[in-house]
Amino acid sequence: MITGIIIIGLYFMMMPDNNSTQNRVDLVNAQTSPAVVSLYQNNCASCHGKNLQGQVGWQNQLDEDGHRLAPPLNGTAHTWHHSPEYLYRVIKYGFTSFDPNYEGKMLGNSGLSDEEVWELVSYMKEVWPNEIKEVYENRFGS
Numbered sequence: 001m002i003t004g005i006i007i008i009g010l011y012f013m014m015m016p017d018n019n020s021t022q023n024r025v026d027l028v029n030a031q032t033s034p035a036v037v038s039l040y041q042n043n044c045a046s047c048h049g050k051n052l053q054g055q056v057g058w059q060n061q062l063d064e065d066g067h068r069l070a071p072p073l074n075g076t077a078h079t080w081h082h083s084p085e086y087l088y089r090v091i092k093y094g095f096t097s098f099d100p101n102y103e104g105k106m107l108g109n110s111g112l113s114d115e116e117v118w119e120l121v122s123y124m125k126e127v128w129p130n131e132i133k134e135v136y137e138n139r140f141g142s
């Protein structure tokens with residue numbers, strides 16, 4: 001019963017507001033350094049979308065290999081519930097660093113320097129809506 005309530009709660013918490021937020025992030029107008037934008041475009045956009053919007057159907061569909069689709073990183077999904085250290089680890093070492101049997105698509109980017117990975121973490125935060133950024137900073141202090 002309690003598990004059911006938590007699952008329903010999570011579902012609503014993770015539900016993006018497709019109509020208003022899907023294209024809210026406009027990279028052209030975002031205040032970000034060109035270097036991190038191309039870092040993102042070259043390494044992440046193929047799955048997470050050029051505006052960090054995630055793949056269509058990410059919540060309940062699988063790709064042709066039966067793996068989960070890439071979620072939005074733009075603050076409409078779950079990313080902001082994770083600490084900066086967790087995000088760093090996922091980006092650099094992938095989900096295999098938590099689960100050696102992981103067979104999905106987020107395999108990490110060990111070729112990126114630590115500095116580049118932290119820049120990507122800040123980049124994601126930069127495009128989150130202000131209210132989410134505030135909650136995040138209160139919670140994690142950065």
Ligand code: HEC
Nearest residue numbers: 043044047068069070071078079090091104105106109120
């Ligand atoms: C080949 C596709 C692919 C690429 C390229 C990719 N990702 Fe992912 N990413 C995924 C998938 C799929 C997931 C969800 C993992 C799962 O559930 O199996 C994910 C999850 C994540 C998460 C966790 C999100 C959350 O809400 O918990 C972060 C953060 C992330 N990716 C950031 C990045 C960044 C930054 C890059 C570029 C350096 C990147 N990803 C490149 C497919 C990809």
